[in-house]
Amino acid sequence: MQKILDENYYDFIIDNSMIPRYNTGDNITLLNDAHSLLHVSRSVMDVCDIGRTPYYAFPSIYTLASSASDEISANKTVENNTVYNLLGQCTLVGIVDTGIDYQHPAFRNADGSTRIVSLWDQTDQSGVSPKDFTFGTEYSKQQINAALLSNDTMSLVPTVDTNGHGTAIASIISGSIDTKIHLVELFPIANLLW
Template sequence: MDRETCRRMIMSEDFIDFIAPIYREITSEEAERARACVQSMDFGFQAIYVDKTLTDPVSLEYYRYNSIPNCYQLMDLEAMDEAGISVVQSYPTLNLQGNGVMVGILDTGIDYRNPLFQNIDGSTRIAGIWDQTIQDGPFPEGLDYGSEYTEEMINEALRSQNPLEVVPSMDTDGHGTFIASVAAGNADLEHRFIGAAPEATLAVVKLKPAKAYLKDFYVIRQDAKCFQENDIMLAMKYINDLARKRNMPLVLCIALGTNLGGHNGTSLLSNMLDAYSSVLNRSVVISAGNGAVHRHHFSRQLGSMDETVDAEIRVGEGVEGFVAELWTTVPNVMTVAFTSPSGERTGYITLKQG
């Protein structure tokens, strides 16, 4: 299957996305027959894009939980003084400024024209940008969607009268630029600011928005910003490949989070982050959750077989549906019942392992 066809499949709402281990490589002939596109990830995983008319609807009745990509939302970072970064930077004998290290940002993109990401001579400190949202530029190596803009192309853009004509990638949200500036922004004396690693090389991925069918599956508002697990995993592959080509240590900086999953490190993305962090000269930095005041979570330990516990779920006005996940440890099996505000009750629903 040619790359342009694969690109159209990956971006199309008529194709649904899955994550699966690579038991064996799928040949191009098999993919052609199945009207499917495959993208290889690191550590033995792959993203598979399948025509929705040729497969079962997205449901846990038909597919394993981890095979359906989770959706991740944007997170914020606190001040550098709170994190202790300023103290480490000013330690006289260490001189920890990030020189010779690559910092990978996968987020809403970056404003590459900002002087915070340029050298003294005006050249860029960005080794490459993979913009997953732009489909008319050059493919990244080994990936069949989005457009890659190299360091040379970014420098050409910075020398141009109209940089966006050369490199059209933009951060219209500002979150990715903010994260990149905190992680590796230059010193800005006027605003008394400096990033954690101001001499580091940057590698950037602008993530594409989650598809509408996946937002429907998780009952997420269509106007909400969220990103698919498979796009995040492929973004990490791109950044890791870039660091490997340059023979540089890599810090993956991820300011994304989700309320989905067991929060026990067993999601596919968690497993992949563990794998990266176990590789020599690879490190992973993840922002802490900032949703504590929203009270999205509830936990309770049941002491006996017959014990029950009540949990009130407050649903906003006009909300037509929501997703709630119930997690326990194996081999426990739980049942659940729902009671409406008017007293209607579903009766107990048995939850089966798997």
């Protein structure tokens, strides 16, 4: 198992110039030309030592934090003004969340094809990783379209959003106007964090 996926390791973002100092052969995951992840075993390092370790940046831990549908948004006045015609055409958005239900109508064109350019399932290690990455499986627009036309969709693109949060957020950001998913439909307001 790769260390980037192993919960027994801390992941530190470091400047690539620091790699020679820390590289033991299997503890670095290259991110880009400037930064990499340094994986340090939890058994070797106490969490209290984190502040004493030279690292470039400690990765932020992201969690679900949205509590209201876009109906509550202060942007409604602007969105509902038809003069502006704000439909986001020719806009590419990247979303990191719990996944996406790529079969949902919010992410389909009128002809049934996908509006998703690419899907990177970081929990699926069975396929081809995105260029310059060593983990997860990337599904292309062509693969998603083939799955949508198939009678066995999940055999071609076996990725799901069991939580629903990623699908809801993606639909608010980039779903088709008639099929946006409202967070309050997925989660009771009392269970959400703002």
